[in-house]
Amino acid sequence: MPDSTSELPMIDAKGVKKHFGHQEVLRGVTLQVARGEVVAIIGPSGSGKSTFLRCLNHLETIDGGSVTIEGEALARTDAQGRCSYVPDAELRRICAKMGMVFQHFNLFPHLTVLENLIEAPIVVQRMARDAAIARAETLLAKVGLSAKRDNYPARLSGGQKQRVAIARALCMQPDIMLFDEPTSALDPELTGEVLRTMRELADERMTMLVVTHEMGFAREVAHTVAFMDQGELLAARPAREFFADPGNERAQAFLHHML
Structure with a gap:
């Protein structure tokens, strides 16, 4: 509650x-x-x-x-x-x-899953790359996608893309x-x-x-x-x-x- x-x-x-x-x-x-x-x-x-x-x-x-x-x-x-x-x-x-997760994922198609997660912490928060990677890997484990860290979004299912999008938003450590x-936008079995x-x-x-x-x-x-x-x-x-x-x-x- x-x-x-x-x-x-x-x-x-x-x-x-x-x-x-x-x-x-x-x-x-x-x-x-x-x-x-x-x-x-x-x-x-x-x-x-x-x-x-x-x-x-x-x-x-x-x-x-x-x-x-x-x-x-x-x-x-x-x-x-x-x-x-x-x-x-x-x-x-x-x-x-505030972190935002959209209907259509909005992942960067030219970046790997890991690169999608570390982009904003490095560019916006000026975080050290090693620290950003460590945070990203923790969050990928949290959403069950550690094995997909080096994949590009095109190789993910819709449900996997959305979980990456959630992890990416969390990587900025929002309060909301x-x-x-x-x-x-997902098939029922991926929801x-x-x-x-x-x-x-x-x-x-x-x-x-x-x-x-x-x-x-x-x-x-x-x-x-x-x-x-x-x-x-x-x-x-x-x-x-x-x-x-x-x-x-x-x-x-x-x-x-x-x-």
Whole structure:
């Protein structure tokens, strides 16, 4: 369970708004994530789930509201409705607290598995190569892929690629892991190995925000389930309570369809 003694939420998003042209994609989304908490965000396609996740680590800019990470403001909106971000150096430092795993892996095809893992620690964190390799090898063992360290991504299965992507994100030692539908591009038989890795992270009390269609994962692993539809967060309840009664008609209809 999340650490109830921690005073500040790891993620504190308030009234987050986002437009793409005239389309309002996020309509004032508010969500807090506590230290060690696993939050699953579910909902129909096009509901704004992935956009919300990308707004948290500045892959998308917000048009209103605020985002605070571990007590540090990333973006806020003033009384006149002007949204502004912290200076670039501070922005990069705060965003470095978060690791991101995407739907389509985003591995560098010209680098081996090991090289994919050590690239950012060496270039961004200025880590010594030997130390980066040692960290990478530990994480490859963690995700069960030590034997693939010298392979190129093209020689891996989809499930293996996603586990490498998780290890690569962990190599930067983030405090928070964001997952954007990490199994949706995988064949069903490969989904289980990725979800097992994510369960292990949850068991280690990694703070995780997971956009997913995997209802089993949401029910069994998440502490909190948040339901989004049409750019709004309509329900957020403890997982057991949510699946018993989400407290929202649209969420209930979604569960009926998915289960």
